[in-house]
Structure formats: C-alpha cells, structure tokens
Amino acid sequence: MSKFNKHILGCLAIICSLFFSLNTNAQSKNDLEAKKKLLQKEISLTNKLLNETRKNKELSLDELLKLKSKINARAGLISALNAELRMYNNEIKKNTDEIAFLQNDLSKLKEEYAKMIYYAYVHKGSFEKIMFVFASNSFNQAYKRLKYIQQYSTYRKSQAKNIVKTQESLKQKITELDQAKQEKGAIISLEEQEKQKLAVEQVEREGAVKQLQGKEQELKQELAKKQAAAQKLQKAIQKIIEDEIRKAREAAKKAGNTSKGFPMTPEALKLSNSFAANKGKLPWPVMEGVITDRFGQHPHPVLTGIVINNNGIDISTTKGAIARAIFDGEVSSVAIIPGEGKVVMIRHGEYLSVYSYMTEVFVKKGDKVSTKQHLGVLVNESGASKTDVHLEIWKGMTKLNPEYWIFRK
Structure with a gap:
C-alpha cells in the first residue's frame, strides 16, 4: 500500500x-x-x-x-x-x-x-x-x-x-x-x-x-391520624375495585366469557394497553410540585424506630393548585375520606388512578375525562401553608409506584 x-x-x-x-x-x-x-x-x-x-x-x-x-x-x-x-x-x-x-x-x-x-x-x-x-x-x-x-x-x-x-x-x-x-x-x-x-x-x-x-407526642398523633385516613382510603379503593371486578365478571358471564382476572370490553382493553404503554410518560397530577413523601415503606423523618408506609406519593404544590387527570378514563368514584379530603378515582381499563386532598371537585361518577383535565381544587391547610396532592396507581388489587409512571418534570 x-x-x-x-x-x-x-x-x-x-x-x-x-x-x-x-x-x-x-x-x-x-x-x-x-x-x-x-x-x-x-x-x-x-x-x-x-x-x-x-x-x-x-x-x-x-x-x-x-x-x-x-x-x-x-x-x-x-x-x-x-x-x-x-x-x-x-x-x-x-x-x-x-x-x-x-x-x-x-x-x-x-x-x-x-x-x-x-x-x-x-x-x-x-x-x-x-x-x-x-x-x-x-x-x-x-x-x-x-x-x-x-x-x-x-x-x-x-x-x-x-x-x-x-x-x-x-x-x-x-x-x-x-x-x-x-x-x-x-x-x-x-x-x-x-x-x-x-x-x-x-x-x-x-x-x-x-x-x-421535642414535639414527639404531637407528631405521633399526626401520624396516627394520617395512617387511619390512609386505611380508610385503601378500604374504599379495594371495595370499589372489588365491585367493579364483580360487575365486569357478571357482564362477561352473560356474554359467555368466563375468563378470570379483570374482564374488559375491547374499548377498555385498548385503554388499558394505552395506559401501560405510557409508563414513565404520564403527566403529573399538578402543574408543578415536588415529591415530599415517596411510595412504600421508609423510616419516619423524625420519630426513631417508626416505619411509615405510603400506598402512593405525596406531591407538595402551590396554594390554590388544581389536581388533574394523568390519563384518559372514566370516573369510578368521588368520595369524602376524613383526613384525605375529597377523593377522585379514575378507571383506565385494568388500571385505577386515585387523587386525594381536594376541597372542591369538578367531576362526578361516570364522567369521561381526558388527560390533564381538571378534577378539583386542592386543600390548603389553614395555618400550615401546606398544599399537597396524594396520587395512587393500582393495577387490579396491586399497588404500583406512581414515580415509575409519571415523567420527570
């Protein structure tokens, strides 16, 4: 060469x-x-x-x-x-x-x-x-x-x-x-x-x-109230899911379908698949915010030896903020849970998204909602200058970590 x-x-x-x-x-x-x-x-x-x-x-x-x-x-x-x-x-x-x-x-x-x-x-x-x-x-x-x-x-x-x-x-x-x-x-x-x-x-x-x-007793009382509210919310969610599964199975049985799990119509299956395909891309339930309490079990930030469990995530946001839907779906329930405020649950096929801590709600059961549609005004705790939204995502009876589903802002 x-x-x-x-x-x-x-x-x-x-x-x-x-x-x-x-x-x-x-x-x-x-x-x-x-x-x-x-x-x-x-x-x-x-x-x-x-x-x-x-x-x-x-x-x-x-x-x-x-x-x-x-x-x-x-x-x-x-x-x-x-x-x-x-x-x-x-x-x-x-x-x-x-x-x-x-x-x-x-x-x-x-x-x-x-x-x-x-x-x-x-x-x-x-x-x-x-x-x-x-x-x-x-x-x-x-x-x-x-x-x-x-x-x-x-x-x-x-x-x-x-x-x-x-x-x-x-x-x-x-x-x-x-x-x-x-x-x-x-x-x-x-x-x-x-x-x-x-x-x-x-x-x-x-x-x-x-x-x-130095406020240990006060914090323990606050934690006990929060845990009691979380348990009430979980029972309400489980009851709604059980009722929806039962109704879906009854409808499927009448149609000659005896499949187990969560029976879905072709439209619901398409919506469920679309929701799953958007994992990691879903918008936040508020315009802006920071995650202050994460999913799962973790030590209490102050109380030694106490482990807290969160079924979703808590996002701190600005006063007067509006909660919004993270995906298209149908409102399964609007409930009032003491300690959680007004709660909206939205069905996305096999998936369910739950939004808590609202003082005013704009939707009702059976409403079709679209991605980012306004659901309600979040509670602003008087004297605490605190505005949070609590978000949970369920697949059937399984709790999922919402952080894996919403995109990083």
Missing part, C-alpha cells in the same frame, strides 16, 4: 473517531444539561414552597419534608456536575491526544513534502522528464513512467492540501481544548457553590429534626 493510501485511511479513521465521539459527547452534554435544569427548577420551586411554609413561623414536619426534598435535589445536582466534570476531563484528554497526533502527522507531511520539493528542484527540467520517458525499454514501460510522473504531480498537490487541512484541524482542536478547560473551570466553581449550599441545608435539616423531636 502506498504512503498516500495509508495516509488517507489514517485520516478516515480519525474522522470516524471524531464523528462518533462528538456525537456521543453532544448527547451526554444535552442529557446532563437537561438533568441540571430539571434539578435547578426543582430546587427553585422547593425554595418557593418553603418560603410559603415558613410564613407560619412554627416549624412543621411539612417544612422538614420540603427541606429534605431540596437536599436530595441539591445532591442530585452535584452528582450531575461531577458527571459533567468527568466528561470534560475525558474530552480534554481526547483533545490533547488528538492534538499530539495531528502535530506528529503535520510534521511527517511537511517532511515528505520537503523531500518532494527537493526532488522536483533537482529534476526541475522538463527535458529530464521527457528523457526519463523516452529511455524506456518498451512502450508499456514508457506508459507506466508517464503515469508515474502524472501521479507524482497529483500526489504533490494532495500533500499540500493535506498540510493545510491538518493545520486547520490542529487549530480547531486547540480552540476546543481551551474551551473545554474554561467550561471545566466554570463547572468546578459551580460545584463548589452547590456543595457549600448543601452543607448549610444539611445543618438546617439536623436542627429541624432536633427541634421536631
């Missing part, structure tokens, strides 16, 4: 490598930027909610939960900044390696070109070229020598172009390296600021926990 072909293959390999790495880096940068913006937005909203809560002047568990949510978001932001720093370190190393390669390649190209110029200078006369052709032993050899002279001239021109292109690539890589170093510096500065804020918030949380521990 000629030096020219080898050089071309080498350049192609570099271009492919650059294209792949640039494409990957662009995706990584975009993903990290999007994640950072989401977390910064969440921190900003939590600060807004905390300011509302602190108007009450008396420390509450709700304030601690919001503070904890902000700390988690801040930690996530620092983690994203760390990932971005690693990406910039890799980019700097890659650019440094490519600059070294291009400098070496440029040196070789210049060296080869210098030799060609010297050779052309030594054999500069056209007479020597003609004699070189006519000195051939045969016509075939003369033809080959003529082609060689033409190829040599073309190669000289291509080498000159390659030198210019390599110089341009080198200049671009040096610019990219400088830019990456500047951006890395900015990220380091931002990360340090976020770490300082996190340290302050952690101290604030520890102080809040100690202060609330």
Whole structure:
C-alpha cells in the first residue's frame, strides 16, 4: 500500500473517531444539561414552597419534608456536575491526544513534502522528464513512467492540501481544548457553590429534626391520624375495585366469557394497553410540585424506630393548585375520606388512578375525562401553608409506584 493510501485511511479513521465521539459527547452534554435544569427548577420551586411554609413561623414536619426534598435535589445536582466534570476531563484528554497526533502527522507531511520539493528542484527540467520517458525499454514501460510522473504531480498537490487541512484541524482542536478547560473551570466553581449550599441545608435539616423531636407526642398523633385516613382510603379503593371486578365478571358471564382476572370490553382493553404503554410518560397530577413523601415503606423523618408506609406519593404544590387527570378514563368514584379530603378515582381499563386532598371537585361518577383535565381544587391547610396532592396507581388489587409512571418534570 502506498504512503498516500495509508495516509488517507489514517485520516478516515480519525474522522470516524471524531464523528462518533462528538456525537456521543453532544448527547451526554444535552442529557446532563437537561438533568441540571430539571434539578435547578426543582430546587427553585422547593425554595418557593418553603418560603410559603415558613410564613407560619412554627416549624412543621411539612417544612422538614420540603427541606429534605431540596437536599436530595441539591445532591442530585452535584452528582450531575461531577458527571459533567468527568466528561470534560475525558474530552480534554481526547483533545490533547488528538492534538499530539495531528502535530506528529503535520510534521511527517511537511517532511515528505520537503523531500518532494527537493526532488522536483533537482529534476526541475522538463527535458529530464521527457528523457526519463523516452529511455524506456518498451512502450508499456514508457506508459507506466508517464503515469508515474502524472501521479507524482497529483500526489504533490494532495500533500499540500493535506498540510493545510491538518493545520486547520490542529487549530480547531486547540480552540476546543481551551474551551473545554474554561467550561471545566466554570463547572468546578459551580460545584463548589452547590456543595457549600448543601452543607448549610444539611445543618438546617439536623436542627429541624432536633427541634421536631421535642414535639414527639404531637407528631405521633399526626401520624396516627394520617395512617387511619390512609386505611380508610385503601378500604374504599379495594371495595370499589372489588365491585367493579364483580360487575365486569357478571357482564362477561352473560356474554359467555368466563375468563378470570379483570374482564374488559375491547374499548377498555385498548385503554388499558394505552395506559401501560405510557409508563414513565404520564403527566403529573399538578402543574408543578415536588415529591415530599415517596411510595412504600421508609423510616419516619423524625420519630426513631417508626416505619411509615405510603400506598402512593405525596406531591407538595402551590396554594390554590388544581389536581388533574394523568390519563384518559372514566370516573369510578368521588368520595369524602376524613383526613384525605375529597377523593377522585379514575378507571383506565385494568388500571385505577386515585387523587386525594381536594376541597372542591369538578367531576362526578361516570364522567369521561381526558388527560390533564381538571378534577378539583386542592386543600390548603389553614395555618400550615401546606398544599399537597396524594396520587395512587393500582393495577387490579396491586399497588404500583406512581414515580415509575409519571415523567420527570
């Protein structure tokens, strides 16, 4: 293989490598930027909610939960900044390696070109070229020598172009390296600021926990009320699900269908499949908010040795917020549960979504609702500056984690 072909293959390999790495880096940068913006937005909203809560002047568990949510978001932001720093370190190393390669390649190209110029200078006369052709032993050899002279001239021109292109690539890589170093510096500065804020918030949380521990009896009473309300809600949901399954089976039996599970009409099955296909893409039950109590069992944030269980998630939002449907469906029930406020349950084929803590409801049983349709006004606890929505998702009699179903805002 000629030096020219080898050089071309080498350049192609570099271009492919650059294209792949640039494409990957662009995706990584975009993903990290999007994640950072989401977390910064969440921190900003939590600060807004905390300011509302602190108007009450008396420390509450709700304030601690919001503070904890902000700390988690801040930690996530620092983690994203760390990932971005690693990406910039890799980019700097890659650019440094490519600059070294291009400098070496440029040196070789210049060296080869210098030799060609010297050779052309030594054999500069056209007479020597003609004699070189006519000195051939045969016509075939003369033809080959003529082609060689033409190829040599073309190669000289291509080498000159390659030198210019390599110089341009080198200049671009040096610019990219400088830019990456500047951006890395900015990220380091931002990360340090976020770490300082996190340290302050952690101290604030520890102080809040100690202060609330002095209200142990009050917190236990509040927890007992919440658990009693959650049990009433769960019984109401289970009764509705059982009634709907019984009615669906009776209707299916009349139609000659004796299948087990949750019998569905073709329309209900289509809706159920559509709901399942949108897992992770469903909208939030409020326009904006932060999750302050997550699904499943977890330790109480203040009371030592006490484990709380949440059948859904609690989202803290702004005063006067409206609850909205997360998907198309039909209202199965509108109920009043002491401690949960007014509750709306919406059937989506085999799935059921439940929305609690409303003071006013806009829908009634049997209504067809669409995605993001307003369901009701959320309760604003007087004196606590607290507005939450409680969301549950069920499949048959199985409770699901709503966080896996709604998209990350």
